[in-house]
Amino acid sequence: MKKIGTITLLLTCFIALSQQKTIDEKVNALLKQMTLEEKIGQLNQYTGNNQATGPITINPNKETEIKKGLIGSMLNVIGTKYTRQYQELAMQSRLKIPLLFGQDVVHGYKTTFPIPLAEAASWDLAAMELSARIAAVEASASGIHWTFAPMVDIARDPRWGRVMEGAGEDTYLGSKIAYARVKGFQEKLGNVNSVMACVKHFAAYGAAIGGRDYNSVDMSERMLWETYLPPFKSALDAGAATFMNSFNDLNGIPATGNKYLQRDILKEKWNFQGFVVSDWGSIGEMVNHGYSKDTKEAALQAITAGSDMDMESNAYRYHLAELVQENKVPITLIDDAVKRILRKKFELGLFDNPYKYSNLEREQAAMNNPEHRKAARIIAAKSIVLLKNVIPSAREKNILPLSKDTKTIAFIGPLVKEHKQNMGFWAVELPELDYNTQVVSQWEGVKNKVGSSSKLLYAKGCEIDGDNKDGFAEAVAIANQADIVILSIGERADMSGEAKSRSNIHLPGVQEELVKAIQATGKPVVVLINAGRPLVFNWTADNVPAILYTWWLGSEAGNAIADVLFGDYNPSGKLPMTFPRAEGQIPIYYNHFNTGRPAPNDTAFNYVSAYTDLNNSPKFPFGYGLSYTTFEYSDLKLSKNKIKSTEKITVSLHVKNSGNVAGEEVVQLYLRDKVGSVVRPIIELKDFQKIQLNAGETKVLEFIIDKEKLSFYNAALQWITEPGDFDLMIGSSSTDIRLKNTFELVK
Numbered sequence: 001m002k003k004i005g006t007i008t009l010l011l012t013c014f015i016a017l018s019q020q021k022t023i024d025e026k027v028n029a030l031l032k033q034m035t036l037e038e039k040i041g042q043l044n045q046y047t048g049n050n051q052a053t054g055p056i057t058i059n060p061n062k063e064t065e066i067k068k069g070l071i072g073s074m075l076n077v078i079g080t081k082y083t084r085q086y087q088e089l090a091m092q093s094r095l096k097i098p099l100l101f102g103q104d105v106v107h108g109y110k111t112t113f114p115i116p117l118a119e120a121a122s123w124d125l126a127a128m129e130l131s132a133r134i135a136a137v138e139a140s141a142s143g144i145h146w147t148f149a150p151m152v153d154i155a156r157d158p159r160w161g162r163v164m165e166g167a168g169e170d171t172y173l174g175s176k177i178a179y180a181r182v183k184g185f186q187e188k189l190g191n192v193n194s195v196m197a198c199v200k201h202f203a204a205y206g207a208a209i210g211g212r213d214y215n216s217v218d219m220s221e222r223m224l225w226e227t228y229l230p231p232f233k234s235a236l237d238a239g240a241a242t243f244m245n246s247f248n249d250l251n252g253i254p255a256t257g258n259k260y261l262q263r264d265i266l267k268e269k270w271n272f273q274g275f276v277v278s279d280w281g282s283i284g285e286m287v288n289h290g291y292s293k294d295t296k297e298a299a300l301q302a303i304t305a306g307s308d309m310d311m312e313s314n315a316y317r318y319h320l321a322e323l324v325q326e327n328k329v330p331i332t333l334i335d336d337a338v339k340r341i342l343r344k345k346f347e348l349g350l351f352d353n354p355y356k357y358s359n360l361e362r363e364q365a366a367m368n369n370p371e372h373r374k375a376a377r378i379i380a381a382k383s384i385v386l387l388k389n390v391i392p393s394a395r396e397k398n399i400l401p402l403s404k405d406t407k408t409i410a411f412i413g414p415l416v417k418e419h420k421q422n423m424g425f426w427a428v429e430l431p432e433l434d435y436n437t438q439v440v441s442q443w444e445g446v447k448n449k450v451g452s453s454s455k456l457l458y459a460k461g462c463e464i465d466g467d468n469k470d471g472f473a474e475a476v477a478i479a480n481q482a483d484i485v486i487l488s489i490g491e492r493a494d495m496s497g498e499a500k501s502r503s504n505i506h507l508p509g510v511q512e513e514l515v516k517a518i519q520a521t522g523k524p525v526v527v528l529i530n531a532g533r534p535l536v537f538n539w540t541a542d543n544v545p546a547i548l549y550t551w552w553l554g555s556e557a558g559n560a561i562a563d564v565l566f567g568d569y570n571p572s573g574k575l576p577m578t579f580p581r582a583e584g585q586i587p588i589y590y591n592h593f594n595t596g597r598p599a600p601n602d603t604a605f606n607y608v609s610a611y612t613d614l615n616n617s618p619k620f621p622f623g624y625g626l627s628y629t630t631f632e633y634s635d636l637k638l639s640k641n642k643i644k645s646t647e648k649i650t651v652s653l654h655v656k657n658s659g660n661v662a663g664e665e666v667v668q669l670y671l672r673d674k675v676g677s678v679v680r681p682i683i684e685l686k687d688f689q690k691i692q693l694n695a696g697e698t699k700v701l702e703f704i705i706d707k708e709k710l711s712f713y714n715a716a717l718q719w720i721t722e723p724g725d726f727d728l729m730i731g732s733s734s735t736d737i738r739l740k741n742t743f744e745l746v747k
């Protein structure tokens with residue numbers, strides 16, 4: 001048996017190697033035929049007319065340039081019809097090198113899934129892999145070869161609007177999610193329903209000073225390696241085909257011109273064989289940074305640093321040839337970049353059939369597949385986080401889940417009847433998409449759920465923004481007629497996203513005042529908070545008995561919310577980012593150092609590391625989220641309490657569903673390395689399992705503690721373990737630790 005296994009493995013390796021060899025041979029043969037101009041053409045990417053996120057190049061000659069082989073790739077060309085049309089132009093070029101079509105397929109294509117931060121709250125890796133898979137199936141059917149996702153930037157600052165695009169603040173969780181998403185997008189590259197992933201933004205973009213988008217980043221090498229780089233490495237381990245660099249400068253060097261990042265780390269140390277695309281115009285922007293004196297110098301710096309493809313800067317298109325002729329850029333550098341890109345085009349099978357991915361029939365089928373909507377609904381429900389569910393005065397039980405027989409429900413708020421808003425930022429804007437029929441509004445979702453058994457009343461109450469309270473009276477009036485009030489409030493979808501940093505992350509406008517007015521009626525209130533980032537809503541959190549954080553959930557938002565409201569899905573989401581009490585606490589993250597003067601969480605003493613006017617503790621901690629049931633943790637056992645770094649500890653525990661309904665729990669394993677040659681965080685997520693338990697059921701879980709989990713970067717940037725004591729903590733969140741033990745790592 002073992003022998004057959006070995007032979008199969010050898011055979012697979014041999015086939016893979018020989019395929020790779022043929023591709024390399026083909027690439028080299030093609031390269032030999034290419035003029036310098038054609039080579040540079042491959043490094044040049046232009047946008048089509050959809051969804052631009054930067055200044056568009058006005059180039060009336062785009063079509064002629066494609067026919068001359070001067071463009072290697074396009075983004076923002078959507079749909080079979082248009083991708084085909086452009087590809088037909090490329091097929092008129094001398095060497096018939098197919099175009100590569102890239103697109104920001106960030107959380108779904110036509111079927112829109114929850115924004116990535118929301119999906120991260122599901123902690124369900126299989127679900128996230130599936131959503132990426134479905135996105136790939138739909139996008140690839142309409143001619144897209146390449147998604148600019150996943151975004152894997154660690155983000156500890158909710159003022160930064162792009163937190164919605166990533167997996168939150170934690171390196172371990174972020175790395176797992178990065179891996180799952182790449183697997184989902186790519187499956188097997190070259191299959192007609194896979195797309196290339198593009199891991200972005202390399203690197204440290206999430207640490208923009210002050211949470212202001214595009215801002216500088218200044219951080220220690222240790223923090224870069226320990227906190228910000230691992231999700232990129234994990235995405236690479238999953239086979240990510242491409243990387244995108246970032247807008248920010250890192251310690252004074254723009255990432256786009258940063259040789260250390262792109263060449264030394266990515267291409268050399270990590271042996272990355274794919275290609276790097278710049279971010280939108282980021283080569284040209286090195287002039288604004290004050291790093292390049294003009295676009296020509298920027299082109300020189302970017303190509304030298306390892307940035308292979310120029311997105312919308314026109315820097316390579318207009319300056320590389322001259323730089324080669326002046327002997328400033330060796331032709332080998334150009335050849336290397338071209339080869340990386342051509343290799344991917346071969347791997348995708350585009351030379352065999354340039355229209356392989358633009359197939360009308362497949363597009364029709366993929367876009368109308370009910371299975372995709374089904375998955376979107378489940379994943380959306382899994383992304384919702386139950387923040388609060390207490391028993392209000394004058395009631396015997398929690399408000400949630402609601403009874404489907406509730407006589408009268410008042411559904412109030414500016415987001416109740418919205419369709420498009422539920423898509424969130426970075427949804428693909430398909431030209432002919434009718435949002436009213438394609439996105440289930442929250443109103444429709446609840447209506448679908450209760451049918452005629454409940455009377456549903458509606459009032460908008462107020463707008464998302466602005467200070468107009470004229471609608472309050474009507475809202476209060478219908479609340480008074482109802483048995484239950486559901487209030488749907490939050491941000492507008494475009495308040496979080498690229499270039500959407502906000503200094504004030506409170507609930508916008510007069511929405512919290514609307515909450516106060518409705519709460520004053522004495523009716524039981526459930527608040528739904530829709531947002532692309534953690535918001536501040538202290539009054540609501542302190543006074544309203546039930547709160548669901550619904551983020552932006554995509555096409556099936558309304559149905560998923562109704563599933564959770566009425567208990568058809570028991571919420572299981574856990575926060576992937578810390579929710580602050582006030583903007584003044586930001587950056588705030590759970591895995592911080594202790595400092596020499598740690599502050600007690602809930603008191604502001606003098607001469608400790610705290611604010612005199614604000615507790616250090618967050619409003620809602622990382623990893624937090626409730627369920628309609630309860631879970632009991634017990635019987636923590638460690639196979640050993642003393643190990644060498646070559647050994648492992650098996651950790652086991654029991655988790656029991658001690659409530660009355662089935663539910664899912666994310667069991668989180670945290671460690672603290674008590675003393676180190678560099679100081680270590682007070683707590684760090686090192687593993688987790690999401691489990692499903694029927695009412696009364698108990699499961700035994702096992703985790704393995706190995707060297708990898710005990711290692712860290714020391715001052716010399718070596719990934720090492722050091723002997724000493726560790727705390728082991730198992731919890732339902734980063735602050736709700738249920739079981740503890742210790743162990744020692746010995747020499």
Ligand code: BGC
Pocket residue numbers: 053054075104148200279280498
């Ligand atoms: C964003 C990228 C995106 C690109 C193309 C840029 O502005 O930073 O994340 O992939 O535009 O749309």
